[in-house]
Amino acid sequence: MEKEDKILVVENLRTQFFTYGGVVQALDDVSFEIVNGEIFGLVGESGCGKSVTVASVMGLVQKPGKVIAGKVLLEGEDLLQKSDREMSWIRGSRISVISQDPTSSLNPLFKIGYQVSEPMIFHRRVKKRAAWKEAEQLLLRMGVPDPAGKARNFPHELSGGMRQRAVIAMALACNPDLLIADEPTTNLDVTIERQILNLVRQLQKYLGTSVLWITHDMAVIAEMCDRVAVMYAGNIVELSDVRTIFKNPAHPYTVKLLKAIPSSESTAQELDEIPGVVPQLIDPPSGCRFHPRCERAMPICSEEKPEDVNIENGHMVACHLYS
Amino acid sequence: MPEPLVECREVSKYFPIKGLFRDVGNVRAVEQVSLTIHKHRTYGLVGESGCGKTTLARTIMRLVSPTAGEIYFNGQDILTFDKDELMKFRRETSIVFQDPYTSLDPRMIIADVVGEPLLIHGVAYGEDREDMVLSLLDKVGLKPEHMYRYPHEFSGGQRQRIAIARALAGDPEFVLLDEASSALDVSVQAKILNLLNRLKEGLALTYLFISHNLSVIRHISDEIGVMYLGELVEQGSRDQVFGSPLHPYTQGILAASPKLDPDKRTRSEKIVLKGEIPSAINPPSGCRFHTRCPMAIPLCSEEMPAFRDMGEGHMVSCHRV
Amino acid sequence: MKAPPFILLSSRYRILKKRLHPLTKEFGLTLYVLRKSLLAVIGAIIVALFIFISIFGDLLAPYDPNEIDIAGRFSTPTREHLLGTDKLGRDVFSRILVGARYSIRSGIIVLAIAVPTGIILGGIAGLFGGWLDEMIMRITDVFLAFPYLILAMSFSAALGPSLFNAMLALSLVWWPLYTRLVRGQALAVRETAYVEAATSKGASKWNLIFKHILPNCLSPILVTFTLDMGWIITAAAALSFLGFGAQPPLSEWGRMVSDGRQYLFQAWWVSLFPGFTIALTVLGFNLLGDGIRDALDPKLRRITEVKWKKKTRS
Numbered sequence: 001m002e003k004e005d006k007i008l009v010v011e012n013l014r015t016q017f018f019t020y021g022g023v024v025q026a027l028d029d030v031s032f033e034i035v036n037g038e039i040f041g042l043v044g045e046s047g048c049g050k051s052v053t054v055a056s057v058m059g060l061v062q063k064p065g066k067v068i069a070g071k072v073l074l075e076g077e078d079l080l081q082k083s084d085r086e087m088s089w090i091r092g093s094r095i096s097v098i099s100q101d102p103t104s105s106l107n108p109l110f111k112i113g114y115q116v117s118e119p120m121i122f123h124r125r126v127k128k129r130a131a132w133k134e135a136e137q138l139l140l141r142m143g144v145p146d147p148a149g150k151a152r153n154f155p156h157e158l159s160g161g162m163r164q165r166a167v168i169a170m171a172l173a174c175n176p177d178l179l180i181a182d183e184p185t186t187n188l189d190v191t192i193e194r195q196i197l198n199l200v201r202q203l204q205k206y207l208g209t210s211v212l213w214i215t216h217d218m219a220v221i222a223e224m225c226d227r228v229a230v231m232y233a234g235n236i237v238e239l240s241d242v243r244t245i246f247k248n249p250a251h252p253y254t255v256k257l258l259k260a261i262p263s264s265e266s267t268a269q270e271l272d273e274i275p276g277v278v279p280q281l282i283d284p285p286s287g288c289r290f291h292p293r294c295e296r297a298m299p300i301c302s303e304e305k306p307e308d309v310n311i312e313n314g315h316m317v318a319c320h321l322y323s
Numbered sequence: 324m325p326e327p328l329v330e331c332r333e334v335s336k337y338f339p340i341k342g343l344f345r346d347v348g349n350v351r352a353v354e355q356v357s358l359t360i361h362k363h364r365t366y367g368l369v370g371e372s373g374c375g376k377t378t379l380a381r382t383i384m385r386l387v388s389p390t391a392g393e394i395y396f397n398g399q400d401i402l403t404f405d406k407d408e409l410m411k412f413r414r415e416t417s418i419v420f421q422d423p424y425t426s427l428d429p430r431m432i433i434a435d436v437v438g439e440p441l442l443i444h445g446v447a448y449g450e451d452r453e454d455m456v457l458s459l460l461d462k463v464g465l466k467p468e469h470m471y472r473y474p475h476e477f478s479g480g481q482r483q484r485i486a487i488a489r490a491l492a493g494d495p496e497f498v499l500l501d502e503a504s505s506a507l508d509v510s511v512q513a514k515i516l517n518l519l520n521r522l523k524e525g526l527a528l529t530y531l532f533i534s535h536n537l538s539v540i541r542h543i544s545d546e547i548g549v550m551y552l553g554e555l556v557e558q559g560s561r562d563q564v565f566g567s568p569l570h571p572y573t574q575g576i577l578a579a580s581p582k583l584d585p586d587k588r589t590r591s592e593k594i595v596l597k598g599e600i601p602s603a604i605n606p607p608s609g610c611r612f613h614t615r616c617p618m619a620i621p622l623c624s625e626e627m628p629a630f631r632d633m634g635e636g637h638m639v640s641c642h643r644v
Numbered sequence: 645m646k647a648p649p650f651i652l653l654s655s656r657y658r659i660l661k662k663r664l665h666p667l668t669k670e671f672g673l674t675l676y677v678l679r680k681s682l683l684a685v686i687g688a689i690i691v692a693l694f695i696f697i698s699i700f701g702d703l704l705a706p707y708d709p710n711e712i713d714i715a716g717r718f719s720t721p722t723r724e725h726l727l728g729t730d731k732l733g734r735d736v737f738s739r740i741l742v743g744a745r746y747s748i749r750s751g752i753i754v755l756a757i758a759v760p761t762g763i764i765l766g767g768i769a770g771l772f773g774g775w776l777d778e779m780i781m782r783i784t785d786v787f788l789a790f791p792y793l794i795l796a797m798s799f800s801a802a803l804g805p806s807l808f809n810a811m812l813a814l815s816l817v818w819w820p821l822y823t824r825l826v827r828g829q830a831l832a833v834r835e836t837a838y839v840e841a842a843t844s845k846g847a848s849k850w851n852l853i854f855k856h857i858l859p860n861c862l863s864p865i866l867v868t869f870t871l872d873m874g875w876i877i878t879a880a881a882a883l884s885f886l887g888f889g890a891q892p893p894l895s896e897w898g899r900m901v902s903d904g905r906q907y908l909f910q911a912w913w914v915s916l917f918p919g920f921t922i923a924l925t926v927l928g929f930n931l932l933g934d935g936i937r938d939a940l941d942p943k944l945r946r947i948t949e950v951k952w953k954k955k956t957r958s
Binding site for chain 1: 371372478480508509510512513514516517520535537538539541542543575576579580581582583584585586588596599600
């Protein structure tokens with residue numbers, strides 16, 4: 001049976017948090033697709049909704065939050081319609097997550113080998129001994145030297161880079177269709193980060209794993225991703241292949257964001273600043289959520305929320321300047 | 324070349340590891356570092372975790388006393404200060420920390436947070452102090468009504484501004500910025516970096532800026548020092564270090580860091596720097612980098628290379644250069 | 645030219661008012677969060693009632709608590725004697741009302757000794773560390789090892805039994821808890837970035853204690869203090885029950901329970917009502933203490949603050 005062309009389709013996802021102080025409109029009509037075998041980047045600053053998107057896709061939105069609208073299609077099946085039991089089956093086997101802090105993803109009381117084999121035993125019903133052997137193999141492929149020895153180690157005996165590799169091994173134990181990487185290299189040193197980035201690219205090349213890569217670091221996006229979505233205040237404001245985002249950014253936020261990053265390209269003394277602050281999502285700005293900070297705002301921007309506009313082959317912007 | 328403000332000569336710092344009855348070893352956090360920070364310049368200290376940059380900075384600020392070596396501030400040996408000289412030193416130096424959420428006392432209102440140095444040094448009291456705090460807040464872009472609020476009412480970027488205002492109280496000469504922008508979003512970081520540059524010009528300050536982020540260091544520094552596992556391996560102007568890096572470690576981290584241009588991706592799967600950072604308790608012999616160095620020769624594991632000037636003040640510590 | 649003094653005063657007053665504003669705001673928020681919890685409100689009411697009775701007990705009491713009426717002894721609760729009379733015909737209700745003051749006195753004595761001692765010793769131990777810390781902690785350990793009952797017994801034997809002596813004994817065992825508490829806080833605060841910042845600007849150790857450590861200790865101290873009142877009242881009652889605390893004719897609640905012990909089956913009200921009052925008062929302090937702890941919890945405050953701001957604005 002042919003694998004679907006698009007591994008994940010998110011349609012009009014809307015998530016809100018019903019708190020004491022009001023309704024936090026965390027995700028407002030988010031839509032994107034991940035093609036089979038690609039590394040898809042989701043980039044944005046803190047508070048833009050990247051982590052809520054991951055939680056919504058995984059069915060892990062906690063009270064007082066709720067996904068109130070939309071579809072999350074994993075190879076055609078809507079995950080939002082699935083029961084808790086079905087979702088816990090899917091998590092770890094068809095979708096895996098690696099997160100920012102490898103130390104908190106690993107249980108300090110169990111050996112690495114056990115933790116990497118746990119998903120295999122649970123999801124694929126592999127016997128313990130066979131799972132352990134497979135875990136060692138997996139660690140080897142993750143570039144862990146002396147995998148047999150490391151498998152017998154506890155997490156605190158490993159360095160940060162090794163822990164992250166172990167976490168990636170855990171995530172890949174059941175050969176998932178989609179790997180969600182939530183800021184996996186943010187806390188790592190640059191040389192270790194480079195090793196992990198290379199590792200993930202190799203995974204894409206040799207295993208064909210699709211990856212949803214979440215980060216706030218545009219440089220990592222430039223290094224890793226095939227296509228990118230830029231998020232701001234709960235919306236995707238621009239979506240395109242990676243070259244276009246960097247060479248031809250369309251949305252004013254993307255433009256300003258790129259100019260605000262110190263880079264080896266520009267030697268300007270002053271970095272470009274975006275005036276104002278990220279809005280509170282309890283009472284978001286009307287119309288386009290970026291309009292209070294946008295230099296090119298027009299009257300319509302405060303009245304109407306902009307529609308997604310397709311500029312040219314796959315380059316999508318949500319901005320009135322283009323509609 | 325302006326005159327030096329801070330001079331470190333062969334500064335070392337070891338932390339003893341306590342055994343049951345005696346010390347069983349040392350964490351050799353800083354190993355014989357000599358550097359000079361010139362007036363009105365920003366010295367960027369860059370390195371990965373465990374390289375000792377934070378410890379070195381604390382030693383320069385006299386929050387930690389060095390195991391060996393000398394440190395001079397404006398020509399005076401800071402380790403031999405008496406009480407008055409030490410207070411003067413404290414007034415002339417300040418720190419801005421990385422995490423704006425823990426660097427302000429949650430129980431103090433902003434007026435007191437920023438005004439504390441003024442109180443300690445007896446600079447001004449009562450209304451004069453309030454006026455000074457007002458002008459400091461204005462310098463960092465905050466408003467008068469922010470003075471009588473608690474820190475938890477402010478965002479990360481605003482808190483960092485408050486921390487900067489506190490650092491400027493009392494008219495210091497030297498500010499240590501310990502990863503001051505690392506915990507901030509990109510857009511906020513840009514504002515803070517711009518602010519720091521403006522303040523440096525306007526108030527004739529000297530900065531020691533510590534970071535692990537190469538692009539930020541490149542943007543803000545005039546001079547740069549690269550540290551690895553307690554040693555200063557390369558030092559030079561910004562153009563020297565980034566334009567023509569000499570030490571293999573510097574070359575390695577420059578190659579490893581992700582570029583902002585999708586066309587300039589590191590295409591090859593070749594990793595320049597293999598392996599992990601060794602422990603500082605038992606660092607490699609000779610040149611500490613030799614275990615990961617692609618250019619290592621037998622001499623590198625035997626002898627620690629001298630810190631030599633390769634021309635125009637570009638210093639390197641390497642046998643192969 | 646120096647400004648005339650009265651202008652200086654008015655400007656000082658203005659500054660003071662401005663500084664007071666954030667404090668009152670925080671206090672207002674604390675009250676708001678407290679009000680939101682029914683249990684905390686109940687606790688607060690009980691405690692308020694308790695404090696009121698301990699001050700005005702003798703004015704409220706319908707009978708003289710020491711008035712003996714042998715003829716009317718062991719009267720069941722009636723309209724004349726709301727809670728009955730005891731073995732000497734004294735009105736139980738009046739005795740309970742008047743007895744509140746002994747309980748509160750116990751709490752005040754013990755805490756007045758324990759809290760300041762704890763703050764000073766704990767602050768020094770936590771901030772200075774080293775051998776000073778070790779020494780203070782070992783002394784603390786010694787005192788913690790004493791069972792308060794034995795200590796109270798020996799005090800009672802040496803100095804004569806009285807409520808005051810019992811409370812002295814109790815405070816000897818109580819101060820280590822506060823020392824530990826403050827020391828823990830001091831250790832935590834000592835490591836923070838803001839203390840490092842203050843040190844780098846030349847703050848002395850005393851500066852640090854009074855400006856940074858103490859204010860950050862106040863919340864846990866307040867919570868512990870409130871909960872401790874309940875414990876101390878129980879301990880005082882226990883000591884009095886056993887005969888080492890309040891002596892007759894004091895109508896201390898524990899004493900009253902003990903007095904009625906022999907007649908438990910015939911005149912149950914003599915022991916029951918004082919016992920019940922003890923339980924209710926301790927419950928009140930516990931509820932209030934928990935409520936204060938929640939009200940001072942930064943996370944909860946932040947969440948509730950949004951709603952409170954909306955309310956105060958409208």
